[in-house]
Amino acid sequence: MCSIGEDDFGDEGGLHAMVKDVQISPIQAETEICKKCDSSNKATVKLMFRDQECTDCFLVYARHKFRATLGSSKILPKDSEVLLIFDGSSEALVLLDMLHYAQSQNKFKRLHCSTKILYIDESSINKKTCNLKEIKSFLNSYDFPAFAINIASKSLECHELQSFSSTNDGNSEWVENYTALKSTTTRKDLLEVHRKKLIESVTKQLKCGFVFFPQISTQLASTLLTNVALGRGASVASDVALVDNRFPGIKIVRPLKDLNQEEVDVYLKVRGLKTLCPEFSESSKETSIQSITKSFVNGLQKDYSSTVSTIFRTGGKIASKDSSKLCSYCKSPLDIEESETLLATEFSRIVSENANQDEVTESVNKLEKLALQGLHDGDLAHLCHGCRNIHRDFPLEFLL
Ligand SMILES: [Zn+2]
Ligand SMILES: [Zn+2]
Incomplete structure (x- = not known):
């Protein structure tokens, strides 16, 4: 039997138990060639824990992660209807591009599904959000049907993106109550649950059985810690799982869950894509539980990436409690009983x-x-x- 006492950690707590990443040296000479393939391709990419490689080898590797995640549990039956949630973030760009690539392969390699895109317009509550014009023009270059919904939608129904305007279907009372919220933590938590509510409604409206969320491993690690801190432990397993079955008739899937930030950044660079939203450059003065957890996890990712992966994988081991009663708002098991x-x-x-x-x-x-x-x-x-x-x-x- 093994037991760990406080003395085992010494003055530095558990710090010595975390293994610091070895800093990688960048590719030295321009003449370095790819160590992954037989060609004499120039090595332009060097990821942590991988040999230096050429662009082609990197793309094969990153795209394989996406396909393997979807294929591992055979979650996506042939000819499924998929709704991809696009928020203009770098992760959403990667997911869109990978899905588009997977669907343009020859018939043996092709991912057989039909994709629609949903953009949630947040300009009624956030002045620094994405530019709708840019989103329209970017998504126009992919041949997927695209839709949009106002975050404060009264009808909970979506519209075709190209004819959508930010003033469509707004519920001013909801906006007033939202902007009156003093706590940034509550505001972010509400928005998170509210977005899922809109997505559930649109997914039914568009008759899709699957929703693709663009979250990557670092974000899921941060979601796990945040939701435990917010008292949402009962739903944390679904919040970070590959497949979230919380909404009847709909499967929320997270096909990028095994990608990390470094891989996303390199993918964008290699494919010549640029983030469409300012986002995500959050104010450093902001002190919500979500943003503090996020900067803690991002800090860990820099020097202790394996610890982040441990946190994220812990999520996969938590089983949610079966409950016939669900929360009327977030649809998670009702944790009030017997707690x-x-x-x-x-x-x-x-x-x-x-x-x-x-x-x-x-x-x-x-x-x-x-x-x-x-x-x-x-x-x-x-x-x-x-x-x-x-x-x-x-x-x-x-x-x-
Ligand atoms: Zn190569
Ligand atoms: Zn709830």
């Missing part, structure tokens, strides 16, 4: 709320009864712990 931790959290909230009322606080039984009532009360009983946290600052009518 002593959540009962304790509610208990502590009731104590703080009634700190000045002796007749309430003097009886533990009374407090426990109130806490149980709080957990199972009315409409709130349909929300998971994470979504209840959003509800503290956001009207319930938008969450049910």
